[in-house]
Amino acid sequence: MDSNDEAQIAYQKFTSGDYECAESLYAELLEKDNQNTEYLAHKAECNFKLSKFQTCLDDVKFLMSLNPADHVDAFISGGRAATKLEKYEDAYHCYKAGLKIVPKHKEIIEDLRELQKIIIKDVETKAAAYEERDYNAVDFCTQDPYPGDVDLFKLEVEILEKKYKIKTETFPQKPFDNLVQQQVANATLAGHNCMQAAKWKEAQKCFTMALQQDPNNYVVRRLRADASNNLDEITATFQDLWLIPKMKRTQDTWKLGGKMLMRFDLLVLAEFWFRKATQMTTGKDDEPKILFQKCRVIRLYGPLTTDCPIKVDFTEYGRAIYATEDIPEGETVFEDSPIVLGKVFDTVHYKTTIQSCDHCAQSLLSPQEYFMETFSTMESDLRDLVLKYWPNTKPIYCKNCKFVKYCSNDCRTQSWNTYHKIICPARSSATARLFKLSENLGKEPDETGTMVEVWDGHFSPLILARVWATIVTTAKSLARESGDIIPTKDQWAMAKSPYRKFIAYGNISVEKDQKEIKALFREIFSDCGDGVSYEITDAEYNGRYYQAVCNLQVFSSPWTPYHKFLEELGRAEEDEDRTLRLLKYLKEKPPASNVCGMFPLHACLNHSCLNNVEVSDGMVHGKGGVTVRAKRTIQKGEEIFTTYIDTAMPRKLRRAWLYKSFNFWCRCPRCQVEGDDADVCTKCGKKAPEGKKFPGCGKCMKAWYCSVACQKIAWKLGHKLVCSTEHSKTSYG
Structure with a gap:
């Protein structure tokens, strides 16, 4: 049949x-x-x-x-x-x-x-x-010192002393008579009055007179620091703060000192001062915490943005990216490479993806995969032409498991030295089970042979395994360099440091519902060789899981063997006739080898339903990555926004979806000027009479007003900016 x-x-x-x-x-x-x-x-x-x-x-x-x-x-x-x-x-x-x-x-x-x-x-x-609770980003950030900060601290103190001439000195206590005390009091009062009148130079002189008589008066020294700060004399300001003994420094003293140190670009010292200010904070003053994270962000991301028209900053809502110059529409804002990558499970492309390098995601598309059944039916001389110019995509396999594929010996070696030696399926039955589980999209047979879901993530569990394996390999390498076998606490901290760039925010504890896969991870990392183990606590599991959930971005290498084939074919003048005959077999584009990765800079992009950039696949340093381009002209100082969802959805659905998926309620400009229903005024919140509806905006029909006055106010407050054809399209309802 x-x-x-x-x-x-x-x-x-x-x-x-x-x-x-x-x-x-x-x-x-x-x-x-x-x-x-x-x-x-x-x-x-x-x-x-x-x-x-x-x-x-x-x-x-x-x-x-x-x-x-x-x-x-x-x-x-x-x-x-x-x-x-x-x-x-x-x-x-x-x-x-x-x-x-x-x-x-x-x-x-x-x-x-x-x-x-x-x-x-x-x-x-x-x-x-x-719904309307305030999201406080600093609650999810630590102030732990980084490994090596002790040495950097000493170096920065030396820079203070040698470059900025900051002195560390003590003053002998002078005997005071009533006349001297009165002179100090008069000078201090005069300085205070000058401060009230914003006469900073005069105030500075008054406080200097007081300190000449009483150099150990730390209240006056703090006041002179304020006067110097208002004169923008950074060194003078910090010199006075530095001379106040630690036990006498107030929260404001630590905070102002941290700000001066940031201007000196002495960020380890600045973090120390902000940490002290945080420890003395009472109430809801988050400024010292935010300033601390601003320092940390500069340390983490400054080197990554050197050649880009952007900077990473820290706000009350977390990390954010800002333009440092005007960026024209269509221009590249930045490119980024993944720090870890793996398969995507929850994607419409999954069943049509082709094999790719397990380490760099380079496509390993073969001519048989591209042409499919037409390859065997096309003329033999055309098949010969394809095979002649198609690049070699025969995968190179792991020497031990003979299962994991790579595009080159370099990728195989890098993978082995970075993480694969710890989780290679040939290493143990537990690692073999993990790879099989990933291959079956998170499912495995139960005792009856029925496939059941063990892992419900939209990404492969191998991504978490690679994170932990990379940490272990790095820590062991650091230990060997110092002549040790078992890594020290500082070496473990150093090994974990690359992943500090990624937030991990979730409102439920997933480890309770993933006990089986958690137990598998624990079995794998209980023995990492050489007597080294990595403890996957409940908090560690939960944190790494949410790091992946919050930061993974789907991407695919845009430069495939198909593109290389066309490039070579275009140069082959001697085969021009056969090339023309082959054109009818060429499709528009080859299938993608979609994977997902954690990108350090991309992870700092915040969401807006009125996003100003678009993220696409890109080639970064010869490997697959992401390219972020301006969707419209971006002004200097403007925040760079991407979108996490399909923004064609109505406001209420968008916000619910964002909360459900990303644990925040969107308050972007578009969400602030669009409404949910015609029975509530979008501007003032007034409810329409029962059975009645308010008239809507004639252009977008996504905002409704109880009066012309409300409509005009809303238009001026921002509705004009978002009410356009591009942002008012909807596919239903």
Whole structure:
């Protein structure tokens, strides 16, 4: 029986409602033709009818990646399956794919409205008490000293003394008579009066007169520091603060000293002063904490932004990136390389990804994978032409496990020396299980042989394993360099330092629901060789998991073997005739080898529903990475914003989605000037009479006003900036 007959029987079973038989037949047909959209669509619908929701969703994601011109019903099934699984973002993308085919499909529009209600209700139920709470970024940041800070501290003190002539001295206590005391008091009062009148130079002179009589008067010395600070005399200001004994320094003294040290660019000392100020802080004064983190951000990111028109800063909402010069539309803002990478599980591209280097993500696309079945049917001389110019993409395997693939010996060696020696599947049954689990997208068979989900992350658990393995390898290397076997506390801290750049914020403790995979990680890292172990505590597990959740970015190397092939083919003048004949076999683009990675600079980008940059795949230092480009002209001093979600969604849905996925309520300019419903004035919050609706903005219909006055005020306050065609499109409702 040929495929056409089998397809006809499968369709008969499908239309008659025999979904189990039809699903089995379509599965067999797809083994022969795995990109047949009709087979895939009907199989997905069968799985939905059989309540196999995850399988249905997997089928629809694969179908979506093939960009079919029809099969709306399959996308509806996928959306409903994802909703049943509470995978609301997947549901949204399934419905969006259906609307691309039929833009005003009534059933999809109604399903999307219901989806919106479900998401909002879910978030309101779980987070009603927290909606408008203030997010305090400094609560999630430590002030622990870095390894090596003791030596840097001493070096910076030496710089203070030699470069800035800051003196460390003590003054003998003078005997005071009443006349001297009165002179000190008069000079101090005069200085204080000058300060009140903003006469800083005169105040400075008065305080100097007082200190000549009483050099150990630390109150006057602090006042003179204030006067010098207002005169912008940094060295004079700090000299007085430095001479105040530590036990006599107030919180404000430590804070002002830290600010001066920042201006000296002595950041380790500045951190020390801000740390002291923080320890003395009472109430809700977060300024010393924020200033401390500003120092730390300069230390961490200053070297990364040297050649970029940006700087990283720390605000009350956390790290942020700002333009240091005007950036024209379309210009590259920065490029970034991943510090760790791995597979993506939750992506519509997953089933169509091709093999890539396990270390650098370089595509290993072969001509057979690119041309697929047409490769065997094209003329033999054209096949010879392809093989002649297609670059060698034969993978190089790990010498031990013979499983993990690399693009070169260099990548294999780097991988082994960096992390792979710790987690190679040939090393133990536990590491072999971890790789198998990753290969099966987080699932493994239980005692009955049924595949069950052990890991529910949207990324491979190998990413966490690589982080820990890299830390272990680095710590062991540092120990060897110092003649030790077991790493010291400082060496462990040094090994962990690259990951300090990534926030780890989540409002639930995931380790409680991932006991099995946590136990597997603990087994693997309990013996890292040479008597070294790495303790994965509950806090460590939770922290690293959220580092990945909060920071991973999907990317793919944009320069594939296909592009290299075209480049070589373009130079081959002697094969021009065959090249012209080959054109009909060339598709628009090759399949992607999507992975995800943690990018140090990219991780500092904050979200806005009115984002001013776009993130795309890029080549960075000859390897795959990300390129961030200006979506519009960005002014000097403006914050750089990306978007974390599909911003075509209505405000209420966007905010609920952001809270559900990223644990914050968006207060970007767009969210502040758009409304949720026509029965509430977007500007003043006034409710419409029962059964009535307020008129909406005639341009975007995303804001409603109780009066012309409210509309005019809102327009001036910012609605004018966001009310444009680009930001008011919506696909439903």
